[in-house]
Amino acid sequence: MQYLIDQARVFRARAAAHAVHLGSLAESHKPRAMFVACSDARLVPALITAARPGDLFELRTYGGLIPPYDAEEPTGESRTIEYAVTKLNVSDIIVCGHSHCDVVSAAMQDNLAVSGVAGAEEEAPLTGDLTAAGHWHVLAQLDVLSGYPSVTARLADRSLHLNAWFHELDTGATLQYHPRASAFLPL
Numbered sequence: 001m002q003y004l005i006d007q008a009r010v011f012r013a014r015a016a017a018h019a020v021h022l023g024s025l026a027e028s029h030k031p032r033a034m035f036v037a038c039s040d041a042r043l044v045p046a047l048i049t050a051a052r053p054g055d056l057f058e059l060r061t062y063g064g065l066i067p068p069y070d071a072e073e074p075t076g077e078s079r080t081i082e083y084a085v086t087k088l089n090v091s092d093i094i095v096c097g098h099s100h101c102d103v104v105s106a107a108m109q110d111n112l113a114v115s116g117v118a119g120a121e122e123e124a125p126l127t128g129d130l131t132a133a134g135h136w137h138v139l140a141q142l143d144v145l146s147g148y149p150s151v152t153a154r155l156a157d158r159s160l161h162l163n164a165w166f167h168e169l170d171t172g173a174t175l176q177y178h179p180r181a182s183a184f185l186p187l
């Protein structure tokens with residue numbers, strides 16, 4: 001914990017060294033994209049994308065799970081998504097899964113359909129292939145996200161784009177899903 005405290009204390013100096021003008025951050029909030037990912041500490045969106053303060057609007061959850069839209073019972077996650085889509089008007093949402101995900105792994109070991117925790121209708125490919133399950137898991141979250149009315153509307157007028165990414169913790173490579181190839185390929 002002391003390491004984190006020490007780093008927080010010298011943050012302003014580090015920001016200045018990287019030419020981050022903290023004062024200008026108070027003037028507007030226009031992130032380049034929303035980034036939805038697992039809370040796993042080994043996955044660091046800002047490190048992967050070299051994002052600076054103001055660049056990424058993040059939603060980190062258990063396994064990167066996105067709850068189905070429910071107008072009657074909004075969740076913290078759904079409020080975050082609605083805010084990004086309707087208030088911040090982000091042009092892109094990146095849903096990023098990752099290798100060695102404890103949540104996907106646990107679901108497979110328990111022989112549970114990952115969809116059971118994702119709330120999706122389709123069954124996960126329980127082939128024992130963790131990578132394939134991880135890829136499928138990302139696409140399942142994208143499906144859930146597409147069901148949000150605000151997202152559906154903006155997809156229809158093409159003002160919003162959904163991106164499925166998969167980051168390999170051990171190699172550092174990031175893949176993107178290409179619908180035409182039905183495959184995750186290197187960015």
Ligand SMILES: [Zn+2]
Nearest residue numbers: 038040101102
């Ligand atoms: Zn994870």
